[in-house]
Amino acid sequence: MTDPLYLAELSDDMRIGESIEVTDDEGRHAAVVKRTRIGEYLLVADGAGHAIRGPVTSVSKQGVRVRVEEIRATPEPRFRWTMVQALAKGDRSEIAVESLTELGASTIIAWQASRSVVRWDARAGMPDKSEKGLAKWRSVAKASTKQSRRFLVPDVRYASSAQVAEIVERADLALVAHEDATMPLAQVELPVDGGEMVVIVGPEGGIAPDELELFASKGAQLVSLGDGVLRTSSAGVVSLAQLQLLAQLRS
Known part of the structure; x- marks a missing residue:
């Protein structure tokens, strides 16, 4: 099954091994509505063509934290x-x-x-x-x-x-x-x-x-x-x- 995708701000100099926070409505949806658990993999995109994939390392009512294992990008379209x-x-x-x-x-x-x-x-x-x-x-x-x-x-x-x-x-x-x-x-x-x-x-x-x-x-x-x-x-x-x-x- 494809990993669920959430939208959040991503740093331009993001690196493998770092962590990002998914908060606000997106984070609360992941944590509270979808009941995401530690260890589950998520995709997080910035809405501008860049994304990361990784496991959830912590969950709270405010959102989730994801460790960056992959950095992805949408190729420039013809x-x-x-x-x-x-x-x-x-x-x-x-x-x-x-x-x-x-x-x-x-x-x-x-x-x-x-x-x-x-x-x-x-x-x-x-x-x-x-x-x-x-x-x-x-x-x-x-x-x-x-x-x-x-x-x-x-x-x-x-x-x-x-x-x-x-x-x-x-x-x-x-x-x-x-x-x-x-x-x-x-x-x-x-x-x-x-x-x-x-x-x-x-x-x-x-x-x-x-x-x-x-x-x-x-x-x-x-x-x-x-x-x-x-x-x-x-x-x-x-x-x-x-x-x-x-x-x-x-x-």
């Missing part, structure tokens, strides 16, 4: 996956964030599309909900990182359509998943040298024509994911899985 996910109703956004994290997205953008039913931006008589919404997405991403035993927590940010266009313009390749696209995603030419890959997934009502025009003007390509129309919570996951397979086949 492709960095930025997923632009439109805000969706119910828990569909959180489902998307969870799965995209499991697949290795490095950045997840919460996009306030014009047709999004859920609104985070401030309107007349309504408060700005972006901070609360981002906190929820980040919590889901953090939990999914731990569940999937990844060492890198995705950077979760909020963006308007204009800001998404800026992200598209800076990317090495930008794609928009769209039901009317004629080019299958499988025919996309990936950058030979890798780089920043951006995938845009629209809301339940679809991406508005002016948004499509804006993204296309910045270099984004429309791609089809198949014969059917996927939910917003699954379109990004399908896109990322296909792109990662293409990257492996063409490496």
Whole structure:
């Protein structure tokens, strides 16, 4: 069984044989909720791609102490996956964030599309909900990182359509998943040298024509994911899985 993973600060000059403390919510969860025992092995990651593995040497109500037996790191990826996910109703956004994290997205953008039913931006008589919404997405991403035993927590940010266009313009390749696209995603030419890959997934009502025009003007390509129309919570996951397979086949 894979060792459980917890998140904590790690020193840059950490060495084998040293010990680290896992405290606060993470430490209390390990000690009190999971009832971790002395001698059990844990993975502890800093959320930025670095981790250690080792046995627990002490347990208290405040957390656990772990002796460093292994030092690990996530290799620098050839492709960095930025997923632009439109805000969706119910828990569909959180489902998307969870799965995209499991697949290795490095950045997840919460996009306030014009047709999004859920609104985070401030309107007349309504408060700005972006901070609360981002906190929820980040919590889901953090939990999914731990569940999937990844060492890198995705950077979760909020963006308007204009800001998404800026992200598209800076990317090495930008794609928009769209039901009317004629080019299958499988025919996309990936950058030979890798780089920043951006995938845009629209809301339940679809991406508005002016948004499509804006993204296309910045270099984004429309791609089809198949014969059917996927939910917003699954379109990004399908896109990322296909792109990662293409990257492996063409490496």
